[in-house]
Amino acid sequence: DAGVIQSPRHEVTEMGQEVTLRCKPISGHNSLFWYRQTMMRGLELLIYFNNNVPIDDSGMPEDRFSAKMPNASFSTLKIQPSEPRDSAVYFCASRPGGASGTQYFGPGTRLLVL
Amino acid sequence: DQQVKQNSPSLSVQEGRISILNCDYTNSMFDYFLWYKKYPAEGPTFLISISSIKDKNEDGRFTVFLNKSAKHLSLHIVPSQPGDSAVYFCAAIPSGNTGKLIFGQGTTLQVKP
Numbered sequence: 429d430a431g432v433i434q435s436p437r438h439e440v441t442e443m444g445q446e447v448t449l450r451c452k453p454i455s456g457h458n459s460l461f462w463y464r465q466t467m468m469r470g471l472e473l474l475i476y477f478n479n480n481v482p483i484d485d486s487g488m489p490e491d492r493f494s495a496k497m498p499n500a501s502f503s504t505l506k507i508q509p510s511e512p513r514d515s516a517v518y519f520c521a522s523r524p525g526g527a528s529g530t531q532y533f534g535p536g537t538r539l540l541v542l
Numbered sequence: 543d544q545q546v547k548q549n550s551p552s553l554s555v556q557e558g559r560i561s562i563l564n565c566d567y568t569n570s571m572f573d574y575f576l577w578y579k580k581y582p583a584e585g586p587t588f589l590i591s592i593s594s595i596k597d598k599n600e601d602g603r604f605t606v607f608l609n610k611s612a613k614h615l616s617l618h619i620v621p622s623q624p625g626d627s628a629v630y631f632c633a634a635i636p637s638g639n640t641g642k643l644i645f646g647q648g649t650t651l652q653v654k655p
Contacts, residue, residue, distance in 0.1 A: 432585070461606040461642070471586070471631060484642060519585050528575075531643060533585030 430454075432534035434520050440540045446508040449537045453522030454503055461521040461531060462495055462505050471519070477503065510541045546634050548646035557655050561619040565632030565646050568613065572634040575641070577606060577617045578628045583608045589630075590617070622653045 433452040441447055453460050461476040475485040477497045486496070492511070497503040507514055517538050521531040547566045555561045563577075573594050578586035590600040592606045592615075599606050605618045619626055632646040 445551070470647040473642055476642055492598065521585070530588040530591070533578075535583070541614050 432520055432522050432532055434518075434534035434537050436537060437535065438538045438540075440542065441510055442542050443475075443511055444462070444509045446506065447510045447514075447539060447542075449505040449507075449518050449520075449539070451503045451505070451520030451534060453503070454519070454524075454532055455501065455526050457522035458500070459523040459529075459531075460490075460497060460503050461523070462503070463519040463521065463533075465517045465519065465536070469510070474505070507539075510539075512541045515541050525533055544647075546632055546644050546646040547650050548632055551647070552650040552652070553587050553655065554556055554652045555622050557624055557653055558621045559651065561617075561622045562625065562651075563617040563619075563630050563649050563651065565615040565617075566613055567615065567634055569634075569636070570613070571622050571637040572608075573637050574635040575606070575608060575615050576630040576633045576635070578633060578645075579606075579626075580631060580648070586631055619651075623650075624653050624655050627651055 459478050461495045462474040463471050464474055465471045475495045476483055476488045480497045493507055495505045517536045519533050519536045521533045523529045523531045545568050576591040577589040579589050580586040590601050590604045590606050592608050597608050607616045629650050631648045633643040641642045
């Protein structure tokens, strides 16, 4: 089992550019979560999907952020245009069925927007 | 509003002694509480959980205690080992079968040899 896979691991971009973060959940998991970690706000949930359907996107900071899950094995988080305050570590997590099920986190993508 | 709070940003203990990490919550409508451990440059990994209907859960060196009247959760690590040095996050799952996690700010544990 390869675990949750995220790419890229590091991203440095300039303000105004589009950024796309990618996630491959663990096979068989039917829920996928995107989190952002910053010094100021800690780990915060941005959006999560059940069976590829977005359930709660209330944590998405603003319209510049969008997430998709076109199939059970792939999800993207896009920031367009990016701003320096978007600099953070972005984690993807997946979970098998059941609300009490453990979430398994990927290694994260460290984003720096200059 | 921070629903899950870890008021101690750091903790340092001697190898072999007990580590006690604390967490407070403000919302009574949580079904489960979890502890995650995070090493630098890695994602958080699940450590132990407890249902809101229980007051203790033990797994090896790790025990989680839940005091619902005080809205307080603690993680005990006995004995502490240098490899336990990491950031520990308390998290809660709200009622409603959503499974979404609400995290505390984290506590950095350092276990000195």
